[in-house]
Amino acid sequence: MIWGCAAAVAALQLSLPGPALSAFLGGFLGLFLAARLDRTPLRTPWGAALIALATLALQLLARLPAGLPSLGRLTGASNLLLLTEILSWFCLSLTTVAFWHFLSRRIRFFSGLELAIVVGILASPFAAHRGGFINRPYFLVDPLWSRGYDPVPVLFALGALAATAGALVTLGRSSRRGHMLDALLIPLLLLLIFALLPSRALRDWFPDKAESMGLTGKPREGGKGKGNERPQNEMELEDNHEQSHSPTPVAVVLLQDDYTPPSGAYYFRQTAFSVYNGRRLVADLVGQGDKDIPIGFPAPGLETSLPGRPASQVPTRKLKTTVALISSHTRPIGLITPERFISQSNPNPEQFWKAYEVESEVLLGDEMMLLGRPAGESGWSPELWKQYTEVPPDPRYKELADEVCERLRPELRRDPYAQALAVRFFLEKEGIYSLRSRHMHAAEPVADFLFGDKTGYCVHFAHAAVYLMRSQGVPARVGAGYYSDARNRGRGSSILIRSGEAHAWPEIYLQGVGWVVVDISPERSLVPEMSSPDPELQRMLGQMARNEKDELRGERKNLREMLLRFLLLALKVLLLAALVTMLGLGAWKVWRRLAFHYGPESRALGRAYRAALDALSDVGIRRQYGQGRLDFAREQQERFPELLELTRMHLDRVMGPPGTPPATRSEAVRRYRELTRSIRSQVKPARRLLGALNPFSWLLVK
Amino acid sequence: MTANPTREQALENASQVIERLRKRCQHAIRGREDVIDLLLIALMADGHVLLEDYPGSGKTTLAKTLGDSIIDDNPQEKIAAFRRIQFTPDLLPSDITGVSVFEPDKGTFEFRPGPIFAHVVVGDEINRTSPKVQAAMLEAMAEKQVTVDNVSHQLDDLFFVIATQNPRDQAGTYPLPVAQLDRFLFKIRMVDIERSAEIDVLASYKKRRAESTEELPRVTRSQVMEARRAIDEHVHIHPEVHTCLVDIARNLRKSPQVMQGVSTRSLVLLLPAVQAEALMRKRNYVLPEDIERLAPHVFTHRMELAPGAEDPHRLIKECAKPALEALSRQALKS
Incomplete structure (x- = not known):
């Protein structure tokens, strides 16, 4: 059954419900097949080989219907595809499950492996949640979020359940009591762990993958970072770049006004590299230039202002954005060009690491308006000019740049923006985007890239472009941060930034405009394009960042109110029920005291005796469990001699030989009155009052 | 309690019988009211009693008093009111049941009843004798008859056995199996009597010896049998x-x-x-x-x-x- 579920889960992630169902069936049958095969005298390797062969054969068979054109005409192409899918999943899960289960039945080692595989498959839908996809797995989490609940406790509970079940199975206690004990102890332990562990700390155990760009991670203090950690202010030109196209969310940005950049992509700069250190560009630590790079996050309640753009000569506008970082970062990121960072309270500390507001001066209009603007600022010192235009002492850069710019129309050959564009187009045409490159160990990695195979990733391209632009005298630097395709935004106002979108790009400085991004996206890429973000997740995180949970919270509040009201109602009902019960008991007590006056004569004595016992019970005198009635009466004889007589009369009637004439009502009443009189004379009034008010006393009469 | 005068009367007579017996026993034995009550109950319920106690606790006196209190009013048979058998390992069944003796005058064997032919029989240390004797004794208790030479001799209806055994000193004994213990209605473990009662025993010893129990009213055998029937019926x-x-x-x-x-x-x-x-x-x-x-x-x-x-x-x-x-x-x- 579990195997079937595992197969279905695996199939569901890749296919439709129909094939998943067939996978479930296949897995289920696979178990039986394995069991059947296990009973045959077939030797293990042969059995495994047989199943493997069967896998191949069945896969071929399952694909067969797709190759039959007549069938296709009969059912329609889509149905045929579905059929093929169903068949192939069925066969695949059948043979796979049979294979593993057969092996696990035969060889001990494989039984552990089998368990691991099953657990792995079943856990895989939940793994995404940990990676930042707080809306996965959809079937479980979506309904929770939509009602305004945090699914983490639910997931924890599921995990705890699974762990308990696993532990119970593996412990394999023989006695039922042992099982019960385990079943009680293990969840308790897990609960303890859960209670003692803050959930944020848990998240910190799983570092983000965007680390490789040096963007994320907490700011290190005073170089205390460990040796293998990358300094935060430089960017390695490494081979086998780790930056996979990981879709783990790292931040969500809310646009407070609608805006689509002219370039078609949002650039969120975190830092810039402008100082040439003889090998590559590094951040300006001296602080001469790059004054527009924020040093750190704004302190709570404060804001950081940056120089931003010079008095603009191109159409720009101010745009406020709210950034909510999901994973920790060294510096704030801001939509180009950020001018002010204003700290903001974290809308949801469970989900976000930090939140702040950014006021940016964004470019409007066409990129072509940037043509014809001189590079640099007239007020720049020669040192600053040198910092922004320094190139490696390799003449090839200049030669190549000249050659590239030669292709421009003569009137644009000296135009900085046109030159930058020329470099960009050249690299886009010639370069190949790849995360696997071989330049790291070259003396000049960038030269190795540019004058070699031109295969590299964004950092290579950015560096190469900056060197080429600088060699033409255009001040340029490498900007680093995240970029997000404007198309990904969809119709909403929130932009989900994922770790795979960490990026480096060249920027040039134009007079009266400031730093302008001239990004390079090579035409040829060896890396599959990144999928667009999950719009649902983007919307949800946006809502959280906007604190739009208010709406949800309202619903929750309503729920809480309803719960409270329900509790109150329940309390009232309980109180009322208690009151009614007390009154009922009291009324019944009074009736028992008076009953001997009414009803048939034959029952009067029994009722009088009962009333006497009630009266004694009121003042706390009761027969012990197992004590004889006569013994009890004899015990009380000194204080209440009337009881003994009454008891004897009653027992004569009840236990005595039939035909004994019962005592008359008047006699019974007389005895009862005598008894109550002696109770009055011997018991303190306070005790009697207390007893009279107690509606339960008669319940204790045996 | 006046519905049935005869019934009331019968019960009244029965309790008088018990009361007389109790008075006599209590006069003879001090501080053993509970044991006396149980003994009388056993007598009325037609059962036998096994007393577990130490020598000198008054059991023989008690049994003797009980036997003396019952007057045999059955003229046909001459049966002793009280007999005591001291069980020893060398006792034979015939020692308690009786033997057939040859009468040279008549030329026939005649049965001489043993000590078991009595109203009240005290069997001292019944666990000291051999199982054979125990079996004979217990058969007599259960069947109210003894068989000698294949002739069964009926015991008296009143036949009441008070057997004793010492809870300590078990060496060389033949403990009664559960099946034979079943013949006894009660097994009474006597505890030491109270201090005041013991003092009373010493104080009144001489006086009691002087004025014997003869003055207290006795009961007849038929009265006891009548009481038994009344209790059973009413x-x-x-x-x-x-x-x-x-x-x-x-x-x-x-x-x-x-x-x-x-x-x-x-x-x-x-x-x-x-x-x-x-x-x-x-x-x-x-x-x-x-x-x-x-x-x-x-x-x-x-x-x-x-x-x-x-x-x-x-x-x-x-x-x-x-x-x-x-x-x-x-x-x-x-």
Whole structure:
């Protein structure tokens, strides 16, 4: 059954419900097949080989219907595809499950492996949640979020359940009591762990993958970072770049006004590299230039202002954005060009690491308006000019740049923006985007890239472009941060930034405009394009960042109110029920005291005796469990001699030989009155009052 | 209690018989009221008693007094009121049952009854004799007859045995098996009498020796038999009492501390005993209290405890409690 579920889960992630169902069936049958095969005298390797062969054969068979054109005409192409899918999943899960289960039945080692595989498959839908996809797995989490609940406790509970079940199975206690004990102890332990562990700390155990760009991670203090950690202010030109196209969310940005950049992509700069250190560009630590790079996050309640753009000569506008970082970062990121960072309270500390507001001066209009603007600022010192235009002492850069710019129309050959564009187009045409490159160990990695195979990733391209632009005298630097395709935004106002979108790009400085991004996206890429973000997740995180949970919270509040009201109602009902019960008991007590006056004569004595016992019970005198009635009466004889007589009369009637004439009502009443009189004379009034008010006393009469 | 004058009269006579016997016994023995009561109950319930106590605790005196208190008014047979048999290992069955002796005058064998032909027989240290003798004794107790030379001789209807055994000093004894212990209605373990009673025994010793019990009224054999019949017929047992007894027995059998529970026969034997107890308490019906008082004495020697269990009296009390309580509650409901 579990195997079937595992197969279905695996199939569901890749296919439709129909094939998943067939996978479930296949897995289920696979178990039986394995069991059947296990009973045959077939030797293990042969059995495994047989199943493997069967896998191949069945896969071929399952694909067969797709190759039959007549069938296709009969059912329609889509149905045929579905059929093929169903068949192939069925066969695949059948043979796979049979294979593993057969092996696990035969060889001990494989039984552990089998368990691991099953657990792995079943856990895989939940793994995404940990990676930042707080809306996965959809079937479980979506309904929770939509009602305004945090699914983490639910997931924890599921995990705890699974762990308990696993532990119970593996412990394999023989006695039922042992099982019960385990079943009680293990969840308790897990609960303890859960209670003692803050959930944020848990998240910190799983570092983000965007680390490789040096963007994320907490700011290190005073170089205390460990040796293998990358300094935060430089960017390695490494081979086998780790930056996979990981879709783990790292931040969500809310646009407070609608805006689509002219370039078609949002650039969120975190830092810039402008100082040439003889090998590559590094951040300006001296602080001469790059004054527009924020040093750190704004302190709570404060804001950081940056120089931003010079008095603009191109159409720009101010745009406020709210950034909510999901994973920790060294510096704030801001939509180009950020001018002010204003700290903001974290809308949801469970989900976000930090939140702040950014006021940016964004470019409007066409990129072509940037043509014809001189590079640099007239007020720049020669040192600053040198910092922004320094190139490696390799003449090839200049030669190549000249050659590239030669292709421009003569009137644009000296135009900085046109030159930058020329470099960009050249690299886009010639370069190949790849995360696997071989330049790291070259003396000049960038030269190795540019004058070699031109295969590299964004950092290579950015560096190469900056060197080429600088060699033409255009001040340029490498900007680093995240970029997000404007198309990904969809119709909403929130932009989900994922770790795979960490990026480096060249920027040039134009007079009266400031730093302008001239990004390079090579035409040829060896890396599959990144999928667009999950719009649902983007919307949800946006809502959280906007604190739009208010709406949800309202619903929750309503729920809480309803719960409270329900509790109150329940309390009232309980109180009322208690009151009614007390009154009922009291009324019944009074009736028992008076009953001997009414009803048939034959029952009067029994009722009088009962009333006497009630009266004694009121003042706390009761027969012990197992004590004889006569013994009890004899015990009380000194204080209440009337009881003994009454008891004897009653027992004569009840236990005595039939035909004994019962005592008359008047006699019974007389005895009862005598008894109550002696109770009055011997018991303190306070005790009697207390007893009279107690509606339960008669319940204790045996 | 005036519905049936004859019934009332019969019960009144029976309690008078018991009262006279009790008075005589109490005069002879001091501080043993509980044992005397149990003895009288056994006598009325037609059962035998096994006393477990130490030498010198007055059991022979008690038995002798009891035997003396009963006047034999049966003219046909000359039966002694009281006999005492000291059981020893070399005793033979014929020593207690009697033997056929050749009469040279008549030329025939004539049966000479043994000491067992008496109203009240005291068997001292019954566990000291051989199983053969024990068996003969116990047959006589169960069947009220002895068989000598294939001729059965009927014992008196009143035949009442008080056997004793010493709880210590078990060396060289033949302990009675449970099946034979079953012949005794009660096994009474006598505890030391109270200090004041013991002082009283010493103080009144001379006086009591001087004024013998002769002055106190005695009862006749037929009166005792009459009392037995009256108790059996006229002391009422409520049907719920039967339920209660069965429940007690079942509880005992179920208890993990009991290896061998009590038999149904013991319940049957208990019935006349509780009737007698009820009469001694001046009642003509049985109450849970009667059962509570007698059950330990009837059940202790009939069951076998599981290893590790001790204090059968407490165990029986605990097992009886729910059933007795149910019986008590029943009394309030109806």
